[in-house]
Amino acid sequence: MVSSLLLSFTDYRIVNSPKFIGLGNYTRLFDGTDPYFYKSLWVTFKYVALRVPLGLIVSFIVALLLNQDFIRGKSIFRTIYYLPVIVPAVASSMIWIWLFSPDLGLINNVLTAIHLPTFNWLDSEAMVVPSIVMMSLWGVGSTVIIFLAGLQGVPRSLYEAATVDGAGFMRKFLNITIPMMTPIIFFNLIMGSIGAFQVFTEALIMTQGGPNNASLFYNYYIYREAFQFGEMGHASAIAWILFIIILAVTGLFFRTSKAWVFYESEV
Amino acid sequence: MQSSKSISQIVVYSFLIIGSLFCLLPLFWLIRSSFMTSLQIFEMPPVLIPSPFRFHNYVEALTTINFGRFFSNTLIITICCLFGALISSSLGAYSYARLRWPGRNFFFALLLSSMMLPGAVTLIPTFIGWKMAGLINTYYPLILPVWFGAAFDIFLLRQFYSTIPKDLDEAAYVDGAGLWTIYWRIMIPLSKPALIVIGLFSFMNSWNDFMGPLVYVNEEKKFTMALGLQMFQSMHSAQWHLLMAASTVVILPVIIVFFIGQRYFIEGITLTGLKG
Numbered sequence: 001m002v003s004s005l006l007l008s009f010t011d012y013r014i015v016n017s018p019k020f021i022g023l024g025n026y027t028r029l030f031d032g033t034d035p036y037f038y039k040s041l042w043v044t045f046k047y048v049a050l051r052v053p054l055g056l057i058v059s060f061i062v063a064l065l066l067n068q069d070f071i072r073g074k075s076i077f078r079t080i081y082y083l084p085v086i087v088p089a090v091a092s093s094m095i096w097i098w099l100f101s102p103d104l105g106l107i108n109n110v111l112t113a114i115h116l117p118t119f120n121w122l123d124s125e126a127m128v129v130p131s132i133v134m135m136s137l138w139g140v141g142s143t144v145i146i147f148l149a150g151l152q153g154v155p156r157s158l159y160e161a162a163t164v165d166g167a168g169f170m171r172k173f174l175n176i177t178i179p180m181m182t183p184i185i186f187f188n189l190i191m192g193s194i195g196a197f198q199v200f201t202e203a204l205i206m207t208q209g210g211p212n213n214a215s216l217f218y219n220y221y222i223y224r225e226a227f228q229f230g231e232m233g234h235a236s237a238i239a240w241i242l243f244i245i246i247l248a249v250t251g252l253f254f255r256t257s258k259a260w261v262f263y264e265s266e267v
Numbered sequence: 268m269q270s271s272k273s274i275s276q277i278v279v280y281s282f283l284i285i286g287s288l289f290c291l292l293p294l295f296w297l298i299r300s301s302f303m304t305s306l307q308i309f310e311m312p313p314v315l316i317p318s319p320f321r322f323h324n325y326v327e328a329l330t331t332i333n334f335g336r337f338f339s340n341t342l343i344i345t346i347c348c349l350f351g352a353l354i355s356s357s358l359g360a361y362s363y364a365r366l367r368w369p370g371r372n373f374f375f376a377l378l379l380s381s382m383m384l385p386g387a388v389t390l391i392p393t394f395i396g397w398k399m400a401g402l403i404n405t406y407y408p409l410i411l412p413v414w415f416g417a418a419f420d421i422f423l424l425r426q427f428y429s430t431i432p433k434d435l436d437e438a439a440y441v442d443g444a445g446l447w448t449i450y451w452r453i454m455i456p457l458s459k460p461a462l463i464v465i466g467l468f469s470f471m472n473s474w475n476d477f478m479g480p481l482v483y484v485n486e487e488k489k490f491t492m493a494l495g496l497q498m499f500q501s502m503h504s505a506q507w508h509l510l511m512a513a514s515t516v517v518i519l520p521v522i523i524v525f526f527i528g529q530r531y532f533i534e535g536i537t538l539t540g541l542k543g
Contacts, residue, residue, distance in 0.1 A: 062283075062286055065279050065282055065283050068276075070276055071279065071283070077283055079533075080290050080291060081287070081290055082532075083290060083522075083525075084294070087518050087521070088474065088475035088521065089475065090475075090496050090497055090517065091514040091517050094496065094500060094510060094511075094514045095293045097500075098507060098511075099296070104308075138289070145533055204481075222391075226391050226394075227394075227482060242388070
């Protein structure tokens with residue numbers, strides 16, 4: 001870790017040995033000499049901003065549905081929802097490239113069949129990030145299961161007491177379920193954001209960062225600088241900025257968490 | 268009342284089933300297409316069940332690229348990592364949970380903090396380190412780190428060991444059992460479920476790993492399945508039926524292992540998810 005920090009202050013390409021250049025790598029990033037830096041930041045933030053809330057909402061809803069008392073075959077549903085998680089990212093990228101394919105893909109064909117407009121999913125700059133978000137929602141299974149476990153841990157007596165007091169479904173949901181679940185929502189928020197900042201395989205396989213760098217995710221950018229262009233020092237600096245961003249974002253979440261996360265043990 | 272209840276049941280079930288379709292359809296489509304000719308795949312309206320089943324796609328996909336080789340490479344790496352993860356994390360966790368040694372808490376905190384670092388930050392210096400050691404294009408960078416224990420596994424197991432009553436190993440100690448006997452005869456058998464979880468995760472991680480081999484392996488005959496599949500994609504980008512057959516071959520082992528260990532797997536997620 002320390003060596004990575006040191007490297008970020010050097011001009012180190014695979015071909016020559018490290019040479020100290022101070023903040024050179026960093027100024028080169030921020031003054032716009034490297035046109036890809038801001039681009040990849042923007043792309044990654046866009047992805048995180050879409051992926052994290054959507055992922056949380058979708059998996060929370062699925063977990064709520066699965067937690068209804070009358071549902072039979074819970075374990076079957078659980079297995080089905082978890083299944084996409086275990087599919088290797090390379091293989092799932094492959095499946096989705098094909099589902100997204102503009103003329104031949106399943107998605108556009110279904111849309112045509114029900115007379116809806118079709119999209120150039122992965123080939124248009126506007127749609128490429130939403131497409132990858134959509135694909136990533138396919139793998140929310142593990143979040144669903146964590147939510148489900150949390151929901152099952154909410155004491156039944158609370159609901160019973162509320163029913164006696166005449167609380168309706170919405171009231172129980174807003175005043176019991178949500179507050180009791182905030183620690184788990186918080187956990188998933190943190191883990192989800194950390195994961196989303198580091199998306200890589202999809203970018204490499206599905207789009208190689210294209211079209212026109214519209215899916216140049218940050219981690220892929222680091223990889224490209226380091227291992228395709230051999231700019232180790234420069235890439236280290238980029239990696240460090242990512243680390244600081246992640247630290248800042250999680251720090252921010254932790255600070256705000258005091259206002260909304262409810263820990264039973266503190267009562 | 269009764270009727271409104273059954274309506275909500277129908278609504279909930281239909282949402283769940285739609286969600287399941289969203290999860291299953293891509294996989295079904297993959298397997299379906301892997302048995303078709305490339306013409307049949309694009310027939311409109313789409314054909315659900317291939318007829319006839321073309322097993323030849325698999326033969327073709329597996330022979331045009333040396334998938335047999337990639338398969339055994341991946342298997343070797345996976346097995347080495349599996350043993351490494353189990354042995355080193357159980358020993359490490361045992362020491363953190365039961366032995367007293369100076370600096371134990373400090374090292375444990377260090378271990379936990381190493382979980383927070385993004386991979387990208389450590390990747391470059393680690394790569395340079397392996398390069399200096401002359402071990403690029405070998406499997407050592409992929410296997411050896413696992414043998415030094417992963418923070419996450421050690422943490423999980425330590426939590427698990429802490430739930431095993433101390434009386435048990437104290438009794439054994441009084442009966443003359445040494446540290447090794449206690450570890451081997453008491454801790455290991457009692458922590459089987461947790462070990463299975465770690466084993467499953469380790470299997471999945473190394474089988475599915477893409478970035479590791481991508482960075483460290485550059486000779487084609489040393490490629491893993493994940494790399495092979497990517498290479499195959501760039502070579503045969505138009506031949507979807509072959510691509511789908513190849514992808515199925517990569518996915519199948521993980522799915523089989525998943526179904527064997529399914530019960531532990533889901534428990535493992537909840538266990539690790541909530542305590543991690």
